[in-house]
Amino acid sequence: MPEIPTEDLSNLLARIALRDRAAFRALYDATAPKLFAICLRLLRDRREAEDALQEVFVKIWHRADRFASGVSRPSAWLNAVARNHAIDRLRQIRSPHTDLDIAHGFADPSSGPEALAINSDDGRRIDDCMGRLAPERAEAIRLAYVEGESYLDLSERYQVPLNTLRTWLRRGLLQLRDCLGPAS
Amino acid sequence: MPVSDDDSALAAEYVLGALDRSERRDAQNRIATDPAFAAEVAAWEARLDPLLDRVAPQTPPAHGWAALETRLFAPPDDPRPRSAWAWLGIASGLSTALLAAVLWLGEPMQRAQGPLWISDLVSDDGSVRLAALYDAARGEMRVSVGGDAPAPDRDFELWMIAGGGAPVSLGVMPHTGSAAMAIPEDLRAEMVGATLAITEEPAGGAPGGQATGPVVATALLRRI
Numbered sequence: 001m002p003e004i005p006t007e008d009l010s011n012l013l014a015r016i017a018l019r020d021r022a023a024f025r026a027l028y029d030a031t032a033p034k035l036f037a038i039c040l041r042l043l044r045d046r047r048e049a050e051d052a053l054q055e056v057f058v059k060i061w062h063r064a065d066r067f068a069s070g071v072s073r074p075s076a077w078l079n080a081v082a083r084n085h086a087i088d089r090l091r092q093i094r095s096p097h098t099d100l101d102i103a104h105g106f107a108d109p110s111s112g113p114e115a116l117a118i119n120s121d122d123g124r125r126i127d128d129c130m131g132r133l134a135p136e137r138a139e140a141i142r143l144a145y146v147e148g149e150s151y152l153d154l155s156e157r158y159q160v161p162l163n164t165l166r167t168w169l170r171r172g173l174l175q176l177r178d179c180l181g182p183a184s
Numbered sequence: 185m186p187v188s189d190d191d192s193a194l195a196a197e198y199v200l201g202a203l204d205r206s207e208r209r210d211a212q213n214r215i216a217t218d219p220a221f222a223a224e225v226a227a228w229e230a231r232l233d234p235l236l237d238r239v240a241p242q243t244p245p246a247h248g249w250a251a252l253e254t255r256l257f258a259p260p261d262d263p264r265p266r267s268a269w270a271w272l273g274i275a276s277g278l279s280t281a282l283l284a285a286v287l288w289l290g291e292p293m294q295r296a297q298g299p300l301w302i303s304d305l306v307s308d309d310g311s312v313r314l315a316a317l318y319d320a321a322r323g324e325m326r327v328s329v330g331g332d333a334p335a336p337d338r339d340f341e342l343w344m345i346a347g348g349g350a351p352v353s354l355g356v357m358p359h360t361g362s363a364a365m366a367i368p369e370d371l372r373a374e375m376v377g378a379t380l381a382i383t384e385e386p387a388g389g390a391p392g393g394q395a396t397g398p399v400v401a402t403a404l405l406r407r408i
Contacts, residue, residue, distance in 0.1 A: 019356055020388025021257065022337055028249055033241035040242055042201075050245045057252050072226055076233035080199075087201035091208055123234040130235075144200045145235050151202045166197075173196040174189055180231050 009074035010067075017065035024061060031075075032057070035082040042086040042148035052089055056082045090148050129179035137172035140165075187224045195221060199228040302408050303380045305401040307331075312400050314342070314357065314382055323372045325354070328362040334384050340400065341389050343381045346374035351381060356389045378405050 009030070015023035035056055039049040059081055067077050130138040136158065143149045143157075154169070155162040187195070197203050198211040215222045245251075301318040311332040318325045327342065334340050340359075343351035352374075355365055367375055383390070384397040 015388060018388050019339075020386070021339075022387045025249070028252070032244040032248060034236075034239070036244040036248075037239050037242040038236060041239055050248070053244060053248060054252050054255065058256060061256055072230050073233070076230050079233055079236055080229040083199075083201065088208070090201070091205045120234060120237060123237040126232070126234040141200065142235060144202045145232055146239060148201055150204060152204070154202070169202070170193040170197065173193055173200070177192060177196070177228075177231065 006073055006075070009078070013064045013067045013074055013077075016061065017067075024057075027060070028057060031078055034075075035078065038079060038082045039086045041146055042083065042090055044148075048089065048093070049086075052082075052086050056085050059085065087148060091150070125180060126176075129176050132179055133172050133175060134168075137168060137175075140169055141172060141176070144169075187220050191221055192224055192228075195224040196228045196232075198225060199232055300408050301376060301405045303403045303405040305380060305382055305403045307382075307401045312340070312382065314340070314401065316342075316380060316405070318367070318375060318405060320372070320376060323367045323369065324364060325367055325375075326362060326364045327357060329357050329360055333359040337387045338384050338397070339387050339389060340382050341385045341395070341397075343383065343395055344371065344375060344378045345381060345402075346378040349374075351395050353390065353393055353395075354380075356385075357382070375405065376407075379403070380405055 009027070012023045012027040012030075016027060032053065036049060036053045039052040039056065040046065043049045043052060060078065063081070067074060130141070133141075140149075140154050140158070143154065149157070151162055151166055151169075155165045158165060194211065198208065198215075203211060211225075215225055299320050301320060303316045303318075305314040305316070306312070313329070313331045315328045316325055317327075329340070340357040342354040342357055344354050345351045352371060354367070357363070379402055381395075381402040382400040383395045384400055385395070386397075390396050
């Protein structure tokens with residue numbers, strides 16, 4: 001999918017904050033496929049993801065005025081609205097993940113880690129920094145962030161006590177922060 | 185303001201989504217009350233966002249937009265405001281006191297505490313009507329809109345004009361039905377005896393807060 005220029009998304013969000021429905025429609029067309037994919041990956045259920053997508057756009061409509069263009073990139077803000085909603089829902093309906101293979105329910109042909117080329121400088125930077133972490137720490141961060149696994153899921157997966165897992169994951173996150181440096 | 189490593193790690197865990205339900209709720213309360221922590225959460229959202237580059241977009245449900253549009257923009261299910269308007273439409277020339285009574289029907293629990301001001305805006309050809317009732321004590325205005333909807337991709341916007349000043353937008357009006365709006369404190373003194381006007385503007389309202397569209401109707405706000 002072609003990247004939508006940041007200025008265009010900022011502009012649409014500014015217009016949506018002023019209740020511009022045409023802008024809202026344009027934003028939906030431009031970003032629903034990505035936000036739907038994020039919900040689908042986290043919730044692993046098409047019906048749940050469809051409901052989530054609608055809730056996410058209701059939030060975007062009501063909260064567009066809280067997006068501060070100087071502080072964050074509009075795509076990151078939109079992705080965060082989607083992830084936050086999906087994770088809230090995930091923790092509400094399923095804790096922890098049961099059998100991962102059964103829970104998947106659908107096969108996403110493009111979900112392999114190398115399915116999409118990294119297409120931004122930020123993407124290359126985080127790839128580089130993730131590569132400096134111990135491999136299982138990097139993998140755990142990815143599993144939590146993209147697939148919605150909780151600490152409990154991860155401690156079962158890696159067969160380590162929850163507190164141990166938490167300690168090394170927190171250490172990994174701080175290492176990642178220091179490697180990434182100040183936000184660009 | 186920088187936060188401690190502990191707080192930074194907690195913000196990261198929150199963004200990661202790894203916290204359980206109650207820890208997650210605690211973190212959300214903290215975001216609402218602690219700006220430094222909220223800023224660190226935003227920083228983590230920006231830091232980790234590139235990990236989503238590899239999530240391939242998926243075709244959203246075919247009915248997705250239509251369902252969203254219905255949910256956000258359909259007229260309210262409550263039939264009272266609309267039937268109240270239909271009644272108004274039939275009984276044109278209704279006394280202003282009756283008009284006021286009709287406008288309050290939507291919320292029978294509310295009682296006006298101070299003087300009421302009313303305005304009845306009708307376009308020249310009678311195709312667009314808007315009745316406004318302003319409760320000066322509460323600074324609250326209720327409007328009821330009826331008749332033809334604006335052209336596609338256009339909205340009706342309501343303006344207040346006082347003392348020869350520039351029109352001040354009071355907001356975009358619903359296409360039909362009724363709405364209640366709070367009048368900002370600094371406008372309240374000017375509302376009394378002001379002229380109200382409806383213009384047709386691009387969807388979402390006049391760009392830059394200045395009326396651009398044709399004037400559909402104007403009327404004085406009168407005391408009743």
